[in-house]
Amino acid sequence: MANPCEVLVETGDHDEAFRVVERVEAEARRIEAKFSRYLENNLVHRINTAAGRAVDIDEETARLLDFADELYRLSDGKFDVTSGVLGRAWRFDGSGRVPSPNKIDALRKRVGWDRVQWDGSRLRMEPGMQLDFGGLGKEYAVDRAAALAEDEAGRSALVNFGGDLAVVRPREDLTPWRVGTEGEPGNPDHASTDWTVRTGALATSGDTRRDLLKDGVRYGHILDPKTGYPVEGAPRSVTVLAGACTQAGMLATLAMLKGPSAAAFLEDQEVEYRVRR
Amino acid sequence: MQLTRSKSPKPRDKQKNKRSEKLAVSLAVACGSLLGAAPVRAVAAEDVESKKWFFDTGLHYYDESDRVTDVSLSGQARRLWINGKSLILRLTVDTLTGASASGAAPATAPQTFTTPSAAASYQTVAGETPLDPTFLDTRVAVSANFIRPIGRNQRIDVGLSASNEYDYLHLGANASWMRDFNDRNTTLTIGTSIAADSVDPVGGAPVPLADMLPAGDLSNKLGDDDKTIADLLVGVTQVFGKRTIGQFNYSFSRASGYLTDPYKILSVVDPITGDPAPGPGGLNRFVFESRPEDRTKHGLYAGMKRAVAARGVLDVSYRFATDDWNVDSHTLDLRYRFGLGAGYLQPHVRYYMQSEAEFYSRVLFDGAPLPRFATADYRLGDLDSFTVGAKYGRPLSKGREWSLRLEYYRQSGSVPGDVRVGSLAGADLFPDVEASIVQAGFRF
Numbered sequence: 223m224a225n226p227c228e229v230l231v232e233t234g235d236h237d238e239a240f241r242v243v244e245r246v247e248a249e250a251r252r253i254e255a256k257f258s259r260y261l262e263n264n265l266v267h268r269i270n271t272a273a274g275r276a277v278d279i280d281e282e283t284a285r286l287l288d289f290a291d292e293l294y295r296l297s298d299g300k301f302d303v304t305s306g307v308l309g310r311a312w313r314f315d316g317s318g319r320v321p322s323p324n325k326i327d328a329l330r331k332r333v334g335w336d337r338v339q340w341d342g343s344r345l346r347m348e349p350g351m352q353l354d355f356g357g358l359g360k361e362y363a364v365d366r367a368a369a370l371a372e373d374e375a376g377r378s379a380l381v382n383f384g385g386d387l388a389v390v391r392p393r394e395d396l397t398p399w400r401v402g403t404e405g406e407p408g409n410p411d412h413a414s415t416d417w418t419v420r421t422g423a424l425a426t427s428g429d430t431r432r433d434l435l436k437d438g439v440r441y442g443h444i445l446d447p448k449t450g451y452p453v454e455g456a457p458r459s460v461t462v463l464a465g466a467c468t469q470a471g472m473l474a475t476l477a478m479l480k481g482p483s484a485a486a487f488l489e490d491q492e493v494e495y496r497v498r499r
Numbered sequence: 500m501q502l503t504r505s506k507s508p509k510p511r512d513k514q515k516n517k518r519s520e521k522l523a524v525s526l527a528v529a530c531g532s533l534l535g536a537a538p539v540r541a542v543a544a545e546d547v548e549s550k551k552w553f554f555d556t557g558l559h560y561y562d563e564s565d566r567v568t569d570v571s572l573s574g575q576a577r578r579l580w581i582n583g584k585s586l587i588l589r590l591t592v593d594t595l596t597g598a599s600a601s602g603a604a605p606a607t608a609p610q611t612f613t614t615p616s617a618a619a620s621y622q623t624v625a626g627e628t629p630l631d632p633t634f635l636d637t638r639v640a641v642s643a644n645f646i647r648p649i650g651r652n653q654r655i656d657v658g659l660s661a662s663n664e665y666d667y668l669h670l671g672a673n674a675s676w677m678r679d680f681n682d683r684n685t686t687l688t689i690g691t692s693i694a695a696d697s698v699d700p701v702g703g704a705p706v707p708l709a710d711m712l713p714a715g716d717l718s719n720k721l722g723d724d725d726k727t728i729a730d731l732l733v734g735v736t737q738v739f740g741k742r743t744i745g746q747f748n749y750s751f752s753r754a755s756g757y758l759t760d761p762y763k764i765l766s767v768v769d770p771i772t773g774d775p776a777p778g779p780g781g782l783n784r785f786v787f788e789s790r791p792e793d794r795t796k797h798g799l800y801a802g803m804k805r806a807v808a809a810r811g812v813l814d815v816s817y818r819f820a821t822d823d824w825n826v827d828s829h830t831l832d833l834r835y836r837f838g839l840g841a842g843y844l845q846p847h848v849r850y851y852m853q854s855e856a857e858f859y860s861r862v863l864f865d866g867a868p869l870p871r872f873a874t875a876d877y878r879l880g881d882l883d884s885f886t887v888g889a890k891y892g893r894p895l896s897k898g899r900e901w902s903l904r905l906e907y908y909r910q911s912g913s914v915p916g917d918v919r920v921g922s923l924a925g926a927d928l929f930p931d932v933e934a935s936i937v938q939a940g941f942r943f
Contacts, residue, residue, distance in 0.1 A: 234841070234894060285533050292529040296522050365534050394898040396551055396579040400683075416682040418651075420581055469530040476522075485503040491523045494651070497503040 225360070225384025229371060232378040232393050242374045246367040246381055253363040257286075257355045259306065269345060269353050276339070276346040286355060286362065287340055293358075293472060294335045300479040301472070302335045304347070305447035306354030312445065312452070326450035333447045361425050361471035364388050368423070368467070380419075388423035388467045396420070403461055403496075416496070423467035427474035428459030428498075444478045455482035463494040505651075553577040553898070557940040559593075564933045566630070567597040583648040587658075591640045598630035602875035603785055604766040604862045605629065605926050606775050610783055613714045615762050616702040620714045628930050631762060638664040644673075652679040656690075666761075669696045675732070688734040688748075699723035700761035707789030708869050711764060713780030719787070726756030734800075742806040750798040759790040765875040767863045773921030776865035786863065788874040796822040810838030826879065828853035842893035847906065852883035861914040861928050880929060882912030888936065899943045906936040 229246045231239045259266050269277050279287065293301040307329050311321040332350045339346040347353065355362075360383055368388035371379040378393040389399050398418035403426065417424055428444065446453045460477045464470035473491055477484040488495040555575040562568045571593030578586040603610065605628050612629065613620050623629040644658035653676070660671040675690030698704065703720030712719050734748035767776045767784040778784030802816030814834040821827045829852050836845040856879040858872035888906025895901070912929040919928075 234896060289529050289533040292525065296525055296529075362533065365530075369534070392581055395553065396581050398583075403682075418583075465527070466530050466534060468533060469526060472526055472530075473523075488505070493523075494505045496505075499503075 227383045228380075229367075229382070230380040230399070231371065231375050233375060238375060242371050242379060245370045245374050249367045249370055250363050250383065253359065253366065256283075257359050259352070259354050259356065266353055266355065269347065272347065274346070274349045276344045279343055279345050284342060286358070287345065288342070289468075290335070290355075290358070291340065297476055297479060299336070299448060300446060301357065301475060302333060302447040303353055303355060303357065304335050304338065304351050305333045305445060306356060307332050307352050308445045308447065308450055311450075312443070330447075330450040333450075357475060358468060358471060360384065360386050361423075361468040364423065364425075364467040386423075386425040386467055386471060387419075389419045389421050392420045417461075417463065417494075419463065422463055422465055423470045424461060424463050425467050425471035425474050426459055426461040427471065427478045428457060444475075446479065453479055453481045457484050457497045457499050459498045460484055460488070461496045461498075462488065549581040551579050553579065553942070555940065555942045557938060560937040562935050563597070565598070566932065566934075567595060567599050569593055569595045583654075585646045587642075587644045587646070589640070589642045591638075591662075593638050595636040595638070600877055600930075601629050601631045602763040602765055602788060602877075603629040604768065604775075604875070604923065604928060606766075606783070607922050610775065611781075612764075612785070613711055613716075613782070614702075615700065617712070617714055617717050617720070618702075626926070628927065636664050636666075638662060638667075640669075652683070653677065660694075666700050667696065667698055669694060671695070684738040686736040688732065688736070690730075690732040690734075692728075692730045694728040695725065696728070696756075697723060697725040698757050698761065704757065704759075704761045705787035707759060708786045708873065710779050711782060711785040711787070713782060716780070724757035726754060726758060728752065728754040743803060744805075745803045746800070747802075748798070748800040750796075750800070752794075752796040752798070754794045754796075755792055758792060758794055759788055760874075760876055761787070763788045763874060763876045765860065765863050765873055767865050768923065769921065770864040770866065771921055773919075773923035773926075784865065786869070786873075788876065789872050790858070790874060791824065791872055794822055794824055796820060808837065810836075810843065812836040824879070825857040826853055826855070839891070842891060845890040845892070847886070847888050847890065849886040850883070851885075853881070855879060855881040861918045862923070877912055877929060877932075880912045880914065882910055882929070884908060884910035890938075900941070902938075902940045902942075904936070904938040904940075908932075908934040908936060 227247075227250060229243050231242050233239050255261060256264055257266055258264065259270065261267065265277075265280070265283055287303075290301075290303040294303075308326075311325050311329050313319055332348075332352070334351075337348060338351070364381055364383050364386050365388060367383070368379070368381045368390050371381055372390035376391075378389065378391045378399075380387060380389045380399050385403070387401065393399070398420045401417040401419055401424060403416050403424075444453045444456045445451065456478050460474040462470040462474045462477070464473060470493075473488065473493060473495075477488050477495070477497070480487045485495075485497045488497070553576070555577075557573045559571040559573065560569075561571075571591060573589070573591040576588045601612070603612070605626055608625050609622050610629060611620055611622050612631075615631075640660070640662035642658060642660035644656055646654060646656040648654050655674070655676050657674045658672070660669070660673070662669040671692060671694035673690065673692035675688055677686055677688045679686050700723070702717060703722055704724050706719050706721060709719035729752070731751045732748060734746060736744065736746045738744050764785040764787055767778070767786060768774060769776055775783035798818060798820040800816065800818045802814070805813045807813050812835070814832075814836070816830075816832045818830040819828070830849065832847075832849045834845055834847045836843050856874065858870065858874060859879050859881075860870070860873045861875055861880075863869065863873060886906055886908045888904060890902055890904040892900055892902035910932040914928045
């Protein structure tokens with residue numbers, strides 16, 4: 223997942239901790255192998271290279287697609303698992319290159335979950351379209367791994383995949399896990415011990431290390447699939463505390479897509495959050 | 500950088516939030532279907548334990564060679580709630596037995612003293628530091644504190660305390676407020692406490708600087724007395740990166756009322772021979788000590804904890820205190836905790852030094868006018884002390900832990916050269932005190 227992953231278990235038993243870590247690692251690797259669009263010989267690769275043919279979908283992937291479908295609806299089409307191709311036009315690498323309107327238009331025609339035929343067991347996509355679970359795969363992996371950690375250890379554990387994390391069960395002394403989040407832009411190594419998590423999950427959308435500056439305009443890396451351009455007025459990052467990591471991550475992403483009204487949106491959801499601009 | 504955080508919950512506008520509410524609920528349901536839990540578990544799930552009791556118990560043994568022995572039993576019960584509230588109840592019972600230095604100077608001949616109750620008298624042998632051998636005291640102390648968070652960045656802590664021994668009653672109240680800043684890397688604490696204590700010394704509080712009288716004569720004693728103490732503390736805790744945390748405190752304390760120790764006396768000696776001056780009823784002349792009725796202290800504290808290895812923690816602190824009795828003190832404390840087998844070992848050294856109070860006087864000279872204030876209490880003298888020891892702790896499952904601490908304490912002091920007249924020139928006027936400390940604890 224190209225991210226540091228860690229598991230913290232409240233135990234004095236080395237073997238037990240080791241068993242938890244093994245199961246979490248195995249689950250993370252399984253999910254990455256199955257859903258990463260950077261790998262070949264997996265289901266996502268088969269879908270993306272099906273060239274208009276229908277592909278049989280297994281039960282787990284079906285649940286993810288149903289979830290993506292629901293998200294698409296809830297976000298009025300702004301959360302779209304087929305929008306990954308837009309990211310190829312935008313290089314958030316500090317090069318300062320803004321793609322040409324023609325290029326964006328061309329890519330935009332290859333985006334649109336509403337044009338995907340999904341009946342619950344088979345999926346058919348137009349040639350040139352691409353499916354990308356990058357927007358929810360990590361959060362899903364955290365939740366799955368956390369459930370396994372709870373099953374294995376039966377005691378408090380924290381699963382952290384690159385800053386998206388979940389805590390299962392409170393600690394013995396009921397004190398919270400203290401979580402530092404990445405600090406201000408330009409100084410990503412400055413951590414703050416900002417969150418206290420007893421049970422629940424924390425996820426961040428946006429990345430203080432990635433944006434694009436051109437002619438004095440900062441383009442954030444959250445793209446609006448409707449326009450093909452970065453969402454205007456989007457925060458640098460949004461962090462949300464919720465019951466599950468997927469839930470926190472989706473609320474954070476939906477908030478990013480709200481642009482200037484990200485904080486107002488989260489205020490209405492009655493969750494703990496932080497918006498950095 | 501601009502930061503927006505969740506605000507406190509507020510009355511909701513149903514109409515306005517209708518659509519968003521639907522979104523949050525729909526999302527939770529969708530997550531439930533995805534993860535196979537419907538709906539997804541809440542932040543504080545109801546099936547998990549939400550409150551708990553924790554107990555800390557300890558047996559503390561302090562033994563000064565040939566002096567005081569203190570045995571203390573303590574228990575603490577903590578009630579924690581998952582929402583961050585906690586209640587802390589403490590009970591300590593301790594028994595002090597043995598002898599303590601009365602303040603009188605040794606003499607070349609045996610000396611006779613009257614007990615504080617004036618019911619009897621006792622003698623000390625020639626050349627020895629006079630002790631009051633009738634010391635026996637049992638103290639019971641209780642306290643309760645309640646701590647609760649306010650919003651996400653503040654906490655308050657309010658408490659009451661009381662203690663009682665046969666000649667002393669303490670009643671106190673305290674409150675403090677803590678606030679986190681700077682992404683919780685900085686915590687500010689402001690605390691205050693007040694205490695109203697009453698002293699009811701055996702036989703009554705002596706008239707300051709009155710002569711000790713023979714047994715049976717209570718005409719130099721008054722009744723009981725009291726004092727009040729107010730404290731204020733301002734502290735900052737600061738996180739310095741991943742491995743280091745520091746703390747800085749300023750404290751202010753003001754005590755007023757009866758601050759004298761009713762059992763401490765001073766010898767009045769001949770300014771040439773150094774021998775005791777004759778007092779009433781065939782006794783040598785001793786006077787009861789006298790201290791000012793106010794004391795204002797200022798303290799500064801700086802401490803740092805640093806994780807130095809996988810399981811190593813270095814803990815260094817320095818404290819400076821000064822007061823208007825001219826007692827300045829410095830404390831340097833160093834601990835290093837490291838993993839040892841399944842437990843940890845924590846060696847500890849501590850150095851303490853203080854200057855004497857401006858009215859400290861090892862003896863008074865006969866014929867000179869009595870000062871307004873005088874004490875020969877070694878605790879207000881020029882002294883330093885050194886503590887060395889180690890603690891071993893062994894965590895068990897479910898947060899239980901037992902620990903054992905062993906320490907050795909040595910205190911030495913000095914007196915001004917001008918009291919070394921005649922027979923006092925070679926006397927040990929500030930004997931060293933040695934003590935051993937054993938503490939056993941169990942937490943569950």
